[in-house]
Amino acid sequence: MNSTAQLHQLNPNAIALCVLGRWIAGRQWVPATGGNFSIRTSENSALVTASGKDKGELSPQDLLPVSWQGQQLSCNGTPSAETALHAMLYQLNPATKAVLHTHSVQATVFSRLINQDNYLFAGYEMQKAISGISSHEQLLPLAIFDNTQDIPALATELAQRWHKQPLQYGLLVRGHGLYVWGNSLEQAKRHLEGWEFLINCELERFKIAGLP
Numbered sequence: 001m002n003s004t005a006q007l008h009q010l011n012p013n014a015i016a017l018c019v020l021g022r023w024i025a026g027r028q029w030v031p032a033t034g035g036n037f038s039i040r041t042s043e044n045s046a047l048v049t050a051s052g053k054d055k056g057e058l059s060p061q062d063l064l065p066v067s068w069q070g071q072q073l074s075c076n077g078t079p080s081a082e083t084a085l086h087a088m089l090y091q092l093n094p095a096t097k098a099v100l101h102t103h104s105v106q107a108t109v110f111s112r113l114i115n116q117d118n119y120l121f122a123g124y125e126m127q128k129a130i131s132g133i134s135s136h137e138q139l140l141p142l143a144i145f146d147n148t149q150d151i152p153a154l155a156t157e158l159a160q161r162w163h164k165q166p167l168q169y170g171l172l173v174r175g176h177g178l179y180v181w182g183n184s185l186e187q188a189k190r191h192l193e194g195w196e197f198l199i200n201c202e203l204e205r206f207k208i209a210g211l212p
């Protein structure tokens with residue numbers, strides 16, 4: 001490992017991200033090496049989890065320095081297979097400091113029950129867990145994208161949709177999982193819990209009231 005990589009991994013946020021990974025894994029949201037995480041280190045770089053790692057057992061050396069120029073990524077190692085989506089989220093909003101991707105059963109099932117490319121949450125106090133939302137009466141959209149193994153294509157689609165309407169700190173990939181982000185690691189964690197809570201509420205409601 002070169003000295004720049006070692007310096008990045010001494011970043012206190014790198015340790016905080018490893019700790020958060022254990023917390024997320026404890027909720028069964030990253031089974032079987034699923035999911036990936038990153039924290040921004042500069043305008044055009046981030047530490048990204050190495051591909052194929054158990055995200056509940058990360059140590060700082062599992063966070064790889066990645067930099068980007070548009071869709072061009074560079075890294076001395078094999079970062080997450082979904083790094084292009086992280087890089088796109090950082091490029092779409094310079095304030096974004098952390099990105100978390102999870103594979104909870106609930107988010108995965110919910111994403112398969114919704115055929116539209118957006119689902120509107122309304123009426124939940126917990127919508128206020130998402131930054132910018134101040135009332136349960138405010139509509140809160142969650143964007144849903146079809147899954148693909150072509151992650152650069154998904155990143156391009158994300159950018160196209162974002163330019164029409166910026167997303168609200170979360171998106172679902174159908175049959176795959178949830179992405180959340182935030183202006184700090186703590187905010188990204190709050191968005192993760194918030195979106196998971198809202199998705200669970202709607203799933204419970206569908207069981208009683210039927211699908212929308």
Ligand SMILES: CSC[C@@H](O)[C@@H](O)C(=O)COP(=O)(O)O
Pocket residue numbers: 032033034035036049050051052053079080081082101
């Ligand atoms: C367990 S397969 C899941 C992967 O295909 C992918 O969706 C994922 O989230 C983890 O990939 P990774 O390359 O480890 O970041």
Ligand SMILES: [Zn+2]
Pocket residue numbers: 034035036082101103176177
């Ligand atoms: Zn994934």
